[in-house]
Amino acid sequence: xxxxxxxxxxxxxxxxxxxxxxxxxxxxxxxxxxxxxxxxxxxxxxxxxxxxxxxxxxxxxxxxxxxxxxxxxxxxxxxxxxxxxxxxxxxxxxxxxxxxxxxxxxxxxxxxxxxxxxxxxxxxxxxxxxxxxxxxxxxxxxxxxxxxxxxxxxxxxxxxxxxxxxxxxxxxxxxxxxxxxxxxxxxxxxxxxxxxxxxxxxxxxxxxxxxxxxxxxxxxxxxxxxxxxxxxxxxxxxxxxxxxxxxxxxxxxxxxxxxxxxxxxxxxxxxxxxxxxxxxxx
Numbered sequence: 001x002x003x004x005x006x007x008x009x010x011x012x013x014x015x016x017x018x019x020x021x022x023x024x025x026x027x028x029x030x031x032x033x034x035x036x037x038x039x040x041x042x043x044x045x046x047x048x049x050x051x052x053x054x055x056x057x058x059x060x061x062x063x064x065x066x067x068x069x070x071x072x073x074x075x076x077x078x079x080x081x082x083x084x085x086x087x088x089x090x091x092x093x094x095x096x097x098x099x100x101x102x103x104x105x106x107x108x109x110x111x112x113x114x115x116x117x118x119x120x121x122x123x124x125x126x127x128x129x130x131x132x133x134x135x136x137x138x139x140x141x142x143x144x145x146x147x148x149x150x151x152x153x154x155x156x157x158x159x160x161x162x163x164x165x166x167x168x169x170x171x172x173x174x175x176x177x178x179x180x181x182x183x184x185x186x187x188x189x190x191x192x193x194x195x196x197x198x199x200x201x202x203x204x205x206x207x208x209x210x211x212x213x214x215x216x217x218x219x220x221x222x223x224x225x226x227x228x229x230x231x232x233x234x235x236x237x238x239x240x241x242x243x244x245x246x247x248x249x250x251x252x253x254x255x256x257x258x259x260x261x262x263x264x265x266x267x268x269x270x271x272x273x274x275x276x277x278x279x280x281x282x
Contacts, residue, residue, distance in 0.1 A: 001075075004069040004074045004075050005069075005075070005083065007067075007068065007069055008050070008051060008054060008068070008069045008070065008075055008080065008083070009047045009050055009051065009083075010050055011047070013046070013050065014042075014043045014046040014047060014050075015269060016138050016139070016172070016268070016269060016272065017042045017043060017045075017046045017137075017138050017139075017142050018039045018042060018043050018142075019269070019272040019273065019276060020042075020138065020139045020142035020143045020146070020168070020272070021038050021039055021042045021142040021143065021145055021146040022035065022039060022146060022276060023143055023146065023168070023272070023275060023276050023279055024142065024143040024144060024145060024146025024147035024148075024150065024165075025038060025146035025147065025149065025150035026146075026150070026276065026279050026280050027146075027147055027150070027151075027161065027164075027226070027279055028147055028150045028151035028153075029150035029151060034098060034149055034150065035146075035150070037094055037097055037098040037102065038098065038102065038145065038146055038149060040090075040091075040094040041091055041094050041095050041098065041102055041105075041106050041109075042109065042142045042145070044087050044088075044090050044091040044094065045087075045088075045091050045106060045109050045110060045113065046138075047087045048084050048087035048088050048091065048113075049113035049116070049117060049137075051080055051083055051084045051087070052084055052113070052117045052118070053116070053117050053124065054068060054070050054080065055070065055077060055080055055081070055084075056117055056118070056122070056124070057124070057192075058070050058071060058077075059190055060183070060186040060187060060189075060190045060192055061186065062186070063185055063186030063189055063190070064182075064183045064185065064186035064187070065186075088110075091106060091110075092106070098149070101148065101149050102149065105141070105145040105148070105149070108141060108145075109137060109141055109142070109145070112133060112136055112137040112141060113137055115129075115133055116129075116130070116133040116134070116137060125192050125193055125194075126193060127193050127194055127195045127197075127198035127199065128195065130176075130194065130195065131173050131176050131177050131195055132173070134172070134173070134176040135169045135170070135172045135173040135176060136169070138172055138176075139165075139168050139169045139171075139172040140165060140168075140169045143165050143168060143169075144156070144165065147161065158226070159222075159225070160222045160223070160225035160226035161222065161226065162222070163218045163219075163221055163222030163225070164218070164219055164222030164223050164226070165222075166215075166218050166222075167214075167215045167216065167217070167218030167219030167220070167221070167222055168215070168219055168272075168275075169215070170211050170212075170214055170215030170218065171211070171212060171215035171216060171219060171240075171243070171268065171271065172215075172268070173211050173215070174208045174209075174211035174212035174215055174243070174247065175208075175243075175264055175265055175268045177195055177204055177207060177208040177211070178204070178205075178208050178247070178250065178257060178260070178261045178264055178265075179261060179265075180194040180195055180196035180197070180204065181196060181201070181204075181250075181254075181257030181258045181260075181261055182257075182258045182261050184196055184197065195207075196257075201254035201255075201257060202251075202254050204254070204257075205247070205250040205251040205254045205257060206251050208247050208250070208251075209244070209247040209248055209250070209251040212240075212243050212244045212247045213244055216240035216241075216243065216244060219236075219240065219275065220233070220236065220237055220240060223236070223275065223278055223279070227278060227279060227281070230281070232277060232278050232281035233278055235274035235277065235278075236271060236274040236275045236277075236278050238274075239267055239270050239271035239274050240271060242267050243264065243267045243268065243271060246260050246263050246264045246267060247260075247264065
């Protein structure tokens with residue numbers, strides 16, 4: 001059962017949200033208790049949202065991911081619902097521990113996940129909203145959340161910070177847009193509207209490629225303005241270039257979209273880790 005719960009929750013995917021929060025916090029503040037509380041809040045919320053997404057998309061997953069626990073029956077819907085509420089209770093507990101700002105940001109992140117997962121809006125089934133909401137919920141809001149509670153400032157208006165958050169968000173969108181390639185069979189069979197099915201594989205690949213260029217440039221430029229440039233910037237720049245290269249391969253040949261999603265996704269995590277190293281470098 002533990003293995004099946006891990007497959008359901010997919011804890012490795014929560015790393016992106018946790019790193020986004022950590023980057024925002026560490027941009028302004030050193031490691032502290034609030035950092036770990038905030039990471040717990042965003043990570044647990046992501047876990048709850050992942051469960052809800054599997055419940056809503058169970059029919060699509062019967063085709064795309066037939067080994068998922070909800071599809072095989074190894075985890076019942078009732079158990080999944082119970083796990084969802086359990087993660088939500090843990091989220092609220094940690095948010096209360098953090099204070100009012102953590103509760104407000106937690107509620108805002110939950111609302112974003114609700115828009116993505118639940119009817120009537122059901123953003124995950126909308127071509128553009130799905131990409132925008134994933135970027136906002138995985139990167140934009142967690143980063144700003146971390147920065148706001150870490151700095152204690154209500155409004156963060158410095159140009160380098162704004163450029164960096166836009167760059168990170170576009171880079172995340174440039175990854176999310178490619179996930180439609182691997183899920184196209186089930187999405188099409190169940191009538192799910194995705195960016196790929198709506199605009200075609202060539203437009204999807206080229207859009208992801210352009211987003212990665214603009215996002216990478218803004219990310220590197222904003223961080224360089226705030227943190228300076230030295231050897232610590234090299235890994236982040238390297239992973240930006242690698243990410244652009246992976247997406248260029250798909251832009252040249254959209255048939256490679258499915259096989260390139262995993263390298264693109266993994267490289268995005270490496271980029272976030274390298275960017276975090278750049279931020280905290282003394």
